[in-house]
Amino acid sequence: MxxxxxxxxxxxxxxxxxxxxxxxxxxxxxxxxxxxxxxxxxxxxxxxxxxxxxxxxxxxxxxxxxxxxxxxxxxxxxxxxxxxxxxxxxxxxxxxxxxxxxxxxxxxxxxxxxxxxxxxxxxxxxxxxxxxxxxxxxxxxxxxxxxxxxxxxxxxxxxxxxxxxxxxxxxxxxxxxxxxxxxxxxxxxxxxxxxxxxxxxxxxxxxxxxxxxxxxxxxxRQGDIRPNRTYVTAFGDLQSINLKRGAATDTCDPANPVPGPTCLIAKPGERVEFLVIGMGNDMHTFHLHGHSWSDSRTGMLDGTNKALADAVPVIDNKALGPGDSFGVTVVAGDSVGAGNWMLHCHMQFHSDQGMATMLHVLQPDGTLAPHSADHAPAAASDATAAHAGHEGAHQ
Ligand SMILES: [Cu+2]
Missing domain, CATH: 2.60.40.420 (Cupredoxins -  blue copper proteins)
Structure with a gap:
């Protein structure tokens, strides 16, 4: 060339x-x-x-x-x-x-x-x-x-x-x-x-x-502890996560879930890393049910340094502006085991319009714990796009 x-x-x-x-x-x-x-x-x-x-x-x-x-x-x-x-x-x-x-x-x-x-x-x-x-x-x-x-x-x-x-x-x-x-x-x-x-x-x-x-x-950084899994979640305009909304954000097969951008799964005890990206023009927040993390570079503080631990707050919701990116590491199902945990924007009208998915902490046989799908209205994807009047490409 x-x-x-x-x-x-x-x-x-x-x-x-x-x-x-x-x-x-x-x-x-x-x-x-x-x-x-x-x-x-x-x-x-x-x-x-x-x-x-x-x-x-x-x-x-x-x-x-x-x-x-x-x-x-x-x-x-x-x-x-x-x-x-x-x-x-x-x-x-x-x-x-x-x-x-x-x-x-x-x-x-x-x-x-x-x-x-x-x-x-x-x-x-x-x-x-x-x-x-x-x-x-x-x-x-x-x-x-x-x-x-x-x-x-x-x-x-x-x-x-x-x-x-x-x-x-x-x-x-x-x-x-x-x-x-x-x-x-x-x-x-x-x-x-x-x-x-x-x-x-x-x-x-x-x-x-x-x-x-x-x-x-x-x-x-040299010496960083590696996660077991990493998921990228890009929050965008039109209430999208990875350009999907509502039910389209979570397409896991309950019996045979395959990890990917629209199927967030982990086994209990695994270190799960989220790379959170703010695209488009809106403010969002990254919120995960049932889990928390340190508001530090990686989301984890290892060791027993109390002064350091006290200096870094433990949080379960973090603001995300356009162009921002940060990492969050959690231990899947820590103390609670298998389950289905909402992952969503906590600006409520965004969440209501489909900016929500789930982290599925798997059962011992590798399947999803039973849950209803009402976290993600099936019609939200199409309805939101239609309401917006044009494609998401305007981000
Ligand atoms: Cu939002």
């Missing part, structure tokens, strides 16, 4: 680093984990993934100005595809995927460890006609991009029109993210972030986010 090639130059050979090709695996729906980390299992401290030398020569040749300070060369490379997905209530849906076939909304959860430098090559497989249908201004170029929060990147990886860091239909482009570690003069980048398009529809990518081009990014 011309756009890509133009950023490559001739630089000295890449320095030799430890060689280990990691198998990238999908765990659950849309969750990206890495062989070494997954194998470590829950409860084990996070470790820096081993170096993937694939295409290191090409990446090392990126102009120094295209990499943040401290990122000598990328430690790892992944591919990300932007594709069109089946419509939802006749609304256009786009998604990011590690492969075109696995694209989803939210997109794959991307995990990094502080100190890691990641190269992501974005492929724009969205048909030009679809991008044209979403375009708000006929003079705006057709393209998609990848913009992220929280980590370090240069203008070349900003994913905006004014930095010319976007991808036309059929093209590709490599973005470099650096999870700068905590150290002298730096607060680090560990946290719960999100990435999204900044191009579709107009210069702010409003319609890209609103049609599904968004996902979660977790930067862990």
């Amino acid at each position: 011309e756009k890509e090639t133009s950023r490559l130059g001739t630089v000295g050979g890449p320095r030799l680093m430890a060689v280990a090709i990691l198998a990238v695996t999908l765990v659950g729906a849309g969750v990206l984990r890495f062989g070494g980390l997954t194998a470590a299992g829950p409860g084990a401290p996070a470790a820096v993934p081993a170096v993937n030398t694939q295409q290191q020569a090409e990446l090392a040749a990126l102009a120094p100005g295209d990499r943040p300070d401290g990122c000598i060369q990328p430690d790892r490379r992944i591919q990300l595809y932007a594709v069109e997905l089946p419509r939802d209530n006749n609304q256009i849906r786009l998604g990011y995927g590690l492969t075109p076939e696995t694209a989803s909304y939210p997109g794959p959860l991307i995990e990094m460890i502080e100190g890691e430098c990641l190269a992501i090559t974005l492929h724009n497989d969205v048909p030009a006609a679809t991008l044209e249908a979403l375009r708000q201004d006929p003079n705006h170029p057709l393209g998609v991009s990848l913009h992220t929060h929280g980590v370090k990147y240069t203008p070349a990886s900003d994913g905006t029109i004014h930095t010319d860091s976007w991808v036309p239909p059929g093209g590709q482009r490599t973005y470099i993210w650096f999870a700068k570690p905590r150290g002298a003069g730096s607060q680090g980048t560990a946290g719960y972030w999100w990435y999204h398009d900044h191009m579709v529809g107009g210069p702010h990518g409003t319609r890209g986010q609103g049609t599904g081009l968004f996902g979660g990014l977790v930067v862990r």
Whole structure:
């Protein structure tokens, strides 16, 4: 791709680093984990993934100005595809995927460890006609991009029109993210972030986010205890959670639930991590029944430091504004076992109109505990969309 090639130059050979090709695996729906980390299992401290030398020569040749300070060369490379997905209530849906076939909304959860430098090559497989249908201004170029929060990147990886860091239909482009570690003069980048398009529809990518081009990014710190499960919950306009409302937010098969964006399940005792994202224009709150967490970076405080524990409040409801993101870790069914726990926005009119789903803490046989579905009015999804008069893409 011309756009890509133009950023490559001739630089000295890449320095030799430890060689280990990691198998990238999908765990659950849309969750990206890495062989070494997954194998470590829950409860084990996070470790820096081993170096993937694939295409290191090409990446090392990126102009120094295209990499943040401290990122000598990328430690790892992944591919990300932007594709069109089946419509939802006749609304256009786009998604990011590690492969075109696995694209989803939210997109794959991307995990990094502080100190890691990641190269992501974005492929724009969205048909030009679809991008044209979403375009708000006929003079705006057709393209998609990848913009992220929280980590370090240069203008070349900003994913905006004014930095010319976007991808036309059929093209590709490599973005470099650096999870700068905590150290002298730096607060680090560990946290719960999100990435999204900044191009579709107009210069702010409003319609890209609103049609599904968004996902979660977790930067862990060395020594962090890993969760057993991570769910991304993006609260958006039109009272949506992950662009769904009402019954559509919770599609678990009671006898054989499969975890995913619309089926939040856990076994009792598991550490369940939620990455909560505020999209669109409205304020929301993240509220979970029957569980609480520390209002700290991860939602968990381990150890017995009483002064620290007293300094951090324990909460079960947290405000979420546009662009905000945070992480919450809870122990599923702590002291209460299996059950069905509402997860909803506590702005009551949002909840009433379908901004509610459930965390299902499973029974020993892996099925859902019996419950009525009246937490999620079946008609809310269509009724809310119809009432709004147009598609959710206006976020
Ligand atoms: Cu709300």
